[in-house]
Amino acid sequence: MPIGESVMEDKELLAEAVRLATESVENGWGGPFGAVITRNGEILARGQNRVLLTGDPTAHAEMQTISKAIQVLNPEAPSIAVEHQNESTLAYVARPEGSPDPLPERARMLQGCSIYISGAPCPMCMSAIYWSRMDAVYYSCDLEDTARIGFDDSFQYEDFERPLGERRIKIEQIHPELGANAYAAWTNRADRHAY
Ligand SMILES: Nc1nc2[nH]cnc2c(=O)[nH]1
Numbered sequence: 001m002p003i004g005e006s007v008m009e010d011k012e013l014l015a016e017a018v019r020l021a022t023e024s025v026e027n028g029w030g031g032p033f034g035a036v037i038t039r040n041g042e043i044l045a046r047g048q049n050r051v052l053l054t055g056d057p058t059a060h061a062e063m064q065t066i067s068k069a070i071q072v073l074n075p076e077a078p079s080i081a082v083e084h085q086n087e088s089t090l091a092y093v094a095r096p097e098g099s100p101d102p103l104p105e106r107a108r109m110l111q112g113c114s115i116y117i118s119g120a121p122c123p124m125c126m127s128a129i130y131w132s133r134m135d136a137v138y139y140s141c142d143l144e145d146t147a148r149i150g151f152d153d154s155f156q157y158e159d160f161e162r163p164l165g166e167r168r169i170k171i172e173q174i175h176p177e178l179g180a181n182a183y184a185a186w187t188n189r190a191d192r193h194a195y
Contacts, residue, residue, distance in 0.1 A: 007041035
């Protein structure tokens with residue numbers, strides 16, 4: 001595993017992200033996006049855009065790399081893979097009996113890590129970066145470069161600046177009293193752990 005690789009410079013790390021991006025394009029797996037997540041100058045995880053391979057619009061380089069980094073840091077964590085038991089129930093793989101609750105540790109997410117990306121992050125990936133609590137983002141091509149090769153990243157940032165009623169996708173609050181039940185279930189849990 002990459003943990004333990006010798007300390008790498010910014011340029012080397014970015015070059016590795018670009019290598020992953022190019023590999024994805026050459027294999028027809030996805031757009032020209034690759035990423036590495038580092039801690040103390042060492043690579044923790046690598047990822048590349050695999051949207052065309054998987055048909056999954058969330059398979060962006062950054063999302064793939066964040067998931068891998070979390071797995072590397074939490075190898076013993078219960079799998080978040082869901083099994084469809086029936087149409088209305090999702091069962092999570094249970095934590096082994098008696099093992100300590102890893103949530104507080106996991107909730108630190110990727111603090112202390114940085115991400116190097118071939119192109120500036122789209123809003124989805126930037127949100128994931130915020131949620132993962134990374135310290136820094138370094139990218140090579142900017143949003144204008146990305147728009148020029150046909151990707152919507154900068155348009156989405158622009159859309160977020162518009163009032164809700166003027167956005168490209170309809171967004172509207174309906175029945176707030178229903179969701180309030182789930183929110184109450186959360187606030188009623190004494191052992192809740194905000195992340
Ligand atoms: N940064 C980045 N921008 C994208 N735009 C479309 N896909 C991607 C991706 O994987 N990463």
